[in-house]
Amino acid sequence: MASRLFLRSALSLRRASRCASSSSSSSFRFVSSSGFCSSSGTPGFHPLPVSDAAVGIEQPAPESSLVVDRSGLFNTPEHSHGPGPSEETPMAKHLKALIRFRGGPITVAEYMEEVLTNPNAGFYMNRDVFGTHGDFVTSPDISQMFGEMVGVWSMCLWHQMGQPEAVNIIELGPGRGTLMADLLRGTAKFKDFSQTLSVHLVECSPALRKIQHETLKCVYKGGAEEKPTADGQNSEVVDDRISQISGVPVAWHFDLDQVPRGVPTIIIAHEFYDALPIHQFQKSPRGWCEKLVDVAEDDCQGLRFVLSPGPTAASKLFLTRRMKWASLQEKAEIEHVEVCPQAMKVTADIAKRVGGDGGGALIVDYGDSKIVSDSLQAIKKHEFVHVLDSPGNADLSAYVDFAALKHVVEDAAVGAAVYGPITQSQFLGALGINFRLESLVQNATDEQAEALQLGYWRLVGDGPAPWLDSDDDVNRVPPGMGSRYKALVVVNDKYGAPVGFQ
Structure with a gap:
C-alpha cells in the first residue's frame, strides 16, 4: 500500500508539472495399459497416453506491452499441429533422435536440460535471450x-x-x-x-x-x-x-x-x-506415474507427453523425498507434483x-511456499507458447518450490x-x-x-x-x-x- 501511495503521489506531481509547463491447458486422451482409449478418468485427473517403455541512471523501463517477465503462469496454449514438418526445429530433430536411440521416452527434466543447455542448439547457449529485444525481461533489465x-x-x-x-x-x-x-x-x-x-x-x-x-x-x-x-x-x-x-x-x-x-x-x-530441470509426476489409477516426452509422428515438432506405466526410479527417489515434507492436506489433495533435484543439490x-x-x-525467483503442482511454461518473444512447440527457440521455466x-x-x-x-x-x-x-x-x-x-x-x-x-x-x-x-x-x-x- 505504501508503495502505491508513494508512486501515485510522485506521478501526480510529475503530471502536474508537465501540465503547468505546457498549459490453456492441452487435452490428452488416457490410454489404458491394454492400449485402448478410455474416456473416463479419476476426478481432477488429467489423463495422458501411457508409455510402453520403461523409465547512475542507466536503464529505462520497457515501453512495450509485449514485454513480459517469466512469472506469469498462463493456461498452456494448445500444441501446434498444422504447419507441417518444414517448421521442425534442429532441437526437435535432436530430441526425436535421442528418444529413438534410447528406445523410449525421456523425462521432462532431460527434455528441459537438452532444450536449454545443449551445447549445439540449447536456448541459452548461442544468443542473447534477455531484455526487450529478447524473449523475456528480468528485474535488472527493468x-x-x-x-x-x-x-x-x-x-x-x-x-x-x-x-x-x-x-x-x-x-x-x-x-x-x-x-x-x-x-x-x-x-x-x-x-x-x-x-x-x-x-x-x-x-x-x-x-x-x-x-x-x-x-x-x-x-x-x-x-x-x-x-x-x-x-x-x-x-x-x-x-x-x-x-x-x-x-x-x-x-x-x-x-x-x-x-x-x-x-x-x-x-x-x-x-x-x-x-533448473524438473521432474513432473501425476496421480493416476495406477498410482504416481512420471510425465515423459515421447515421439509423435503426426505432429510438426514430432513430440508429445506420455505417462510412465507405473512408478519410475525418479518417482521412488525424488517424489518420495518431497512428499516426506508435505502436509497431510497436500498429500490428500495434490494431483500433480513437480520436483527439482538440481535445486535441492545446489541449495x-x-x-x-x-x-x-x-x-x-x-535467492530471488517466482514460486510457492508449498508443493508446486503443474507450472512448467514456455516463452518465445514475450509470448507464452506450448512447452513442446519450437524446442530450442523458447525459454522453459517452472515455479520454485521454496518450501x-x-x-x-x-x-x-x-x-x-x-x-x-x-x-x-x-x-x-x-x-x-x-x-x-x-x-x-x-x-x-x-x-x-x-x-x-x-x-x-x-x-x-x-x-x-x-x-x-x-x-x-x-x-x-x-x-x-x-x-x-x-x-x-x-x-x-x-x-x-x-x-x-x-
Whole structure:
C-alpha cells in the first residue's frame, strides 16, 4: 500500500508539472495399459497416453506491452499441429533422435536440460535471450534500482559477517551481467566493501559470457586469455579479468564447485532456480506415474507427453523425498507434483559453503511456499507458447518450490540458517528502494523520471498499476512483480537474520 501511495503521489506531481509547463491447458486422451482409449478418468485427473517403455541512471523501463517477465503462469496454449514438418526445429530433430536411440521416452527434466543447455542448439547457449529485444525481461533489465538494492543487501550482510578483508561474491546464472554491473556501480564508492570483493560468475553459455564480459567492462589483467581444457571446453580464467566499473577481479566458472573455497562468500541467485530441470509426476489409477516426452509422428515438432506405466526410479527417489515434507492436506489433495533435484543439490551445496566458510546467499525467483503442482511454461518473444512447440527457440521455466529449499537447508544441519521467503516488494522496501527512487527522480529528465517510476512499479507493485488515468493505455504498463516474486536467504547461523528478514 505504501508503495502505491508513494508512486501515485510522485506521478501526480510529475503530471502536474508537465501540465503547468505546457498549459490453456492441452487435452490428452488416457490410454489404458491394454492400449485402448478410455474416456473416463479419476476426478481432477488429467489423463495422458501411457508409455510402453520403461523409465547512475542507466536503464529505462520497457515501453512495450509485449514485454513480459517469466512469472506469469498462463493456461498452456494448445500444441501446434498444422504447419507441417518444414517448421521442425534442429532441437526437435535432436530430441526425436535421442528418444529413438534410447528406445523410449525421456523425462521432462532431460527434455528441459537438452532444450536449454545443449551445447549445439540449447536456448541459452548461442544468443542473447534477455531484455526487450529478447524473449523475456528480468528485474535488472527493468530498473537499475534492483541491482543497487541487492548491493545494499550485500553490504549489510558483509557488516554482519564482521567485515572480512576478502569476499567471494558469486552470481549463479548472471544473464547479461546487468545485476552485477549495477551492484558494482552502486557500491564502488564504498571502498571498504568494494575492494574486498572478487566476482565469480557461474555461467555455461559462451554467448552470455561474452555479453557479461562487455557489460562489466572487463579487461584482461596481464593479457591472460582463457585456455581450453582437454575436452575442448573453456576453463575458468587462469589470470582473472578486472571490471573497470570498480576495479574488482572477475572470473567465470561452469558450476559452483569450481569457485574457490575457504573465503567468506555472498551468493546471488536471481531467476536461476526457475530454469533448473524438473521432474513432473501425476496421480493416476495406477498410482504416481512420471510425465515423459515421447515421439509423435503426426505432429510438426514430432513430440508429445506420455505417462510412465507405473512408478519410475525418479518417482521412488525424488517424489518420495518431497512428499516426506508435505502436509497431510497436500498429500490428500495434490494431483500433480513437480520436483527439482538440481535445486535441492545446489541449495545443499550453498548451505555447506556458507556454513563452513561464512557468508550468505540471496535467492530471488517466482514460486510457492508449498508443493508446486503443474507450472512448467514456455516463452518465445514475450509470448507464452506450448512447452513442446519450437524446442530450442523458447525459454522453459517452472515455479520454485521454496518450501523444499527450506527443508533442504534445515535437514542439512551444516551451520546454515534459512529465512523467508518474503515478497520482492517487502525485500526491496526494507532496503530503501523508495528513497533511492526519490533521489534518482530529483536529478532526472521527465522522460527518465517516468521510466524510473514505471520500473519501480514493476519491481514492487502488485497487479495492474492503480494510478493510471482513464485515458492511459493500461497495456503499456505490465503488472507489478512485487508479490509474485519471492526472496529467500541462506546465511551462516552465527549471524542471525539479515536485513529485511528480521
